[in-house]
Amino acid sequence: MEYAISISPQAERTVKDTTSIPFGVQPTEHMFVAEYKDGQWHNSRIVPFTNLSMSPFALCLHYGQTVFEGMKAFLMNDGHINIFRVDKHYERFAKSLERMCIPVVPKGLFTEALHQLVQLDASWVPDAEHGSLYLRPFVIASEERLGVKVADEYLFMIVCTPAYQYYAQPLKVRVEETYSRAADGGTGFAKCGGNYGGAFYPTKLAREAGYDQVIWTDSNTHEMIEESGTMNLMFVIDDTLITPPLSGTILDGVTRDSLLTLAKELGIPTDVRPVSYKEIQEALEAGKRVEAFGAGTAAVIAPIEIIAIQGKDYNCYIAEDATMYKLQRALYDIRKGIAPDNHNWNYII
Numbered sequence: 001m002e003y004a005i006s007i008s009p010q011a012e013r014t015v016k017d018t019t020s021i022p023f024g025v026q027p028t029e030h031m032f033v034a035e036y037k038d039g040q041w042h043n044s045r046i047v048p049f050t051n052l053s054m055s056p057f058a059l060c061l062h063y064g065q066t067v068f069e070g071m072k073a074f075l076m077n078d079g080h081i082n083i084f085r086v087d088k089h090y091e092r093f094a095k096s097l098e099r100m101c102i103p104v105v106p107k108g109l110f111t112e113a114l115h116q117l118v119q120l121d122a123s124w125v126p127d128a129e130h131g132s133l134y135l136r137p138f139v140i141a142s143e144e145r146l147g148v149k150v151a152d153e154y155l156f157m158i159v160c161t162p163a164y165q166y167y168a169q170p171l172k173v174r175v176e177e178t179y180s181r182a183a184d185g186g187t188g189f190a191k192c193g194g195n196y197g198g199a200f201y202p203t204k205l206a207r208e209a210g211y212d213q214v215i216w217t218d219s220n221t222h223e224m225i226e227e228s229g230t231m232n233l234m235f236v237i238d239d240t241l242i243t244p245p246l247s248g249t250i251l252d253g254v255t256r257d258s259l260l261t262l263a264k265e266l267g268i269p270t271d272v273r274p275v276s277y278k279e280i281q282e283a284l285e286a287g288k289r290v291e292a293f294g295a296g297t298a299a300v301i302a303p304i305e306i307i308a309i310q311g312k313d314y315n316c317y318i319a320e321d322a323t324m325y326k327l328q329r330a331l332y333d334i335r336k337g338i339a340p341d342n343h344n345w346n347y348i349i
């Protein structure tokens, strides 16, 4: 099925130097918008980036019926632009929408909207080693109603921002044993706004204590490692890449999935299994070389320098020969078109 998207470009085009602007501050010149009403998506359009006008009664403002994705487009060495893993992001978007009772955006519309928007704002894709165009598809409940209900009207939008390194420095993180991000049966696996808002308070406490992020643990025992603030978590111990399995409380990270695939291809043993913070603590106490890092679309690979466990700081291995950098390089080479894209991850514009 083809999706007709009307395009109204800015009369005058400008591209700013965005290299020193923090993540998520500078929009590109255009955005995509479609409205859901009477059981269908209507009026798909790309227009100059502008503010929204909506009723203070809009349901999303009160009951959190919102879902988003985080994706990236890259400038390849041959001058083409690709959007990374459109299919995998769409799969997760659809699952999140279902969990939040939001009508699933058709895959054709999702893909065509991304394609047209990135094509129009192609000059905003940074030509820098750690640069990319961050793409933020999202759906919000727009129906005007204060009564608590599943909305009948929605907006599907995509906005973009040039992105560089999300975390400029190796991270200091603290294992969280009091608060929970998600519980069994909840929305932890979905990329819904509330999961992030609910994480702010414990993260604020960790920041006040000198850490950048928390490591979330399971809500029953607070012993099993789940994920970190904006990323999945991975460890390398005894040369094996270890990460917790997906569950109802962990986001199905696209970078996580990509790194597991690449590790296997690079001959790095992988072990996807429950990991307790005690196991990490024991390995560190035993003087083993432990790598710890976050994996996410915005963060890519975020090395963890210090993990605080039960009030004690432990140093992780972040030297140049660390396995995480080999994985980072392998991912980079595919996205830039330096290495073959054996899995068809790059959607070339």
Ligand code: COI
Residues within 6 Å of the ligand: 069, 070, 071, 230, 231, 296, 297, 298, 299
């Ligand atoms: C992403 O990595 O794309 C995220 O959504 C994390 C954060 C920027 C919210």
